[in-house]
Amino acid sequence: MQEVIKVEQLTKSYGKQLAVNNISLSVSRGMVFGLLGANGAGKSTTIECILGTKEAGAGKISILGMNPRTDRKKLFEKVGVQFQETNYQDQITVKEVCELTASLYSQITDPFDLLKKFGILDKQKSFIKDLSGGQRQRLFIVLALIPNPEVVFLDELTTGLDAKARREVWKILFSLKEKGLTIFLTSHFMDEVEALCDCICILKRGEIVFYGTVSEAIKESPYDKFEEAYLWYTDEEGQTDENF
Template sequence: METTIKVENLCKSYTNGMAVDHLNLSIGRGEVFGLLGANGAGKSTTIECILGTKKQDSGTVTILGMNPIKERKKLFERVGVQFQEAHYQEKIMVSELCEVTASLYHSAADYRSLIKQFGLLDKLNSVVSELSGGQKQRLFIVLALIPDPEVVFLDELTTGLDARARREVWKSLSDLKAKGITIMLTSHFMDEVEALCDKIMILKKGKSIFCGTVQEAVASSPHEKFEDAYLWYTDEEDEGNESI
């Protein structure tokens, strides 16, 4: 299987300590890879270093065989990114935002088809700031797919969606995977991780404490359910469901 994302001995530190500590991972074309961990475990810094928006202290990263810092312009055309919190002009309409986003790329996907796929066709002429939380979340996923990317990064992709909308997003992502698109995602919903991810990595204090399949994670723990296994790996059993 062709490797689309390769990370070797990635390290990044701040004044208060190591955010990412000698991380290694390899993601193949068409795989859905889940990066998991409690808040502050190093997920965001890892993704930022992989994307090249933060420079690592040491280690190497390649996406589609390219250095994300040195070859950013080439990668820009082939990678889609959706962040949990995105900020746009207050009065921009959905259609305008999609058109502006599409204009940034040489070969953009048909945003109207994506808008329809994610159930937002009746919101094309609505102002983005007036959308509900779930509608905004779906729009942000659409924006990540407008470049017609080979690799997509999704951060907490179904936060704010109801059960039906979440299942619809899952179906759409499964369709993307079937087309050979590589997806790297973060999520606090363990049912989502089980449904979507081919492989996962669990981070704790910047270190990988598990990498493999969901089934392997459960088998290597004293638990039968993945959510319980995840809590066991991250020692969150006593913290309630705050981060799940």
Template sequence: MKTTIEVKKLCKSYSDIKAVENINLSVCLGEVFGLLGANGAGKSTTIECILGTKKQDSGTISVLGMNPQTERKKLFERVGVQFQEVNYQDKIKVIELCEVTASLYKTSLEYADLLKQFGLSDKLNSMVNALSGGQKQRLFIVLALIPNPEVIFLDELTTGLDARARREVWKSLSELKAKGITILLTSHFMDEVEALCDKIMILKKGKSVFYGTVQEAIAASPYEKFEDAYLWYTDEEVENESL
């Protein structure tokens, strides 16, 4: 199967702190890949290096066959990104934000269709800062989908959503996967990871402590439930800071 994202021996430090060390991962076309770990484990740094917004100290990265450092503009046209904490100006409407986002790309999907898919059609003329947390989260996913991307990066995509809305987002992502779109996501919801991810990597203090499927993660742990296995791998209570 065609490889969409390839990371080999990725290392990145801040001063004398090793944020990520010797990370190797491969994501194939149409796969959903989960990058997991406690706050400060190195997830954000890994994604930023993959996107080319931060330069790695060593190692190689390829996304859609391109180097994210030297071919960022070309890559930008084919990648969608949604981050958990996004700041937009206060006085902007949903329709205006969608139009601005669409204008950044040579080709884009009809944002009205995406808003309908994510239950936001009636919010077209609402101010972004007037939306609920869940509505904002759905809007950010819509913005990531506007460029009709081949690869999507989603950070804590269902934080702030109720159970029904989370299931609706899962369904939408499953439909995107069926179309051959590759998805790399982070999540702290283990039921979400189990429902969506083909493969996962669990990070702890910048190092990979597990790489494989959810079932393989359970099998290699002393536990029968994935959430228990995850906590065993990460020892979460010792991770406090975000890198």
């Protein structure tokens, strides 16, 4: 399978604080890849370095065969990004932000088709500030998919959604995966990780403590449930909450 994301020996420090230490990973086309870990484990730093929004201290990174720092213009058209913390001005409607986002790209997926698919077409005249948490989250996924990307980064994609809405989002992502979309996600919902991810990487204090499938993670732990296995790998209750 074609390699879409490749990270080799990524290291990143903030002053004397080592945030990510010698991380290597590979994501193939059409794969759903989950980057997991407690707060402060290094997930955010890893993703920012992969996207090129932060410069790695050491290591090599490529997305679709391109360098995310030097080929950002080319990658802009091919990579969709949804972050949990996304801020928009108060007086902008769903329709306006969709049209604004669409105007930035040469080839797009119809944003109103996406709004309908994600169940928020009726909110197109609403201000973003007036949306519920779940509606905002679905909108941010829509915005990440408007450029018809080859790879999309989704950060805690179903936070704020009820169980039914979460499963509806999963179904949509499955259908996009079947069409060849590569999905790189983070999640604190272990049932979501089990349902969606072909491969996972668990970080602890900036280092990889597990890399493989969910079933392999369970097998290599003392537990027979993934959530318990994940907590065993991370073991970071009470650790720092720094946003790495």
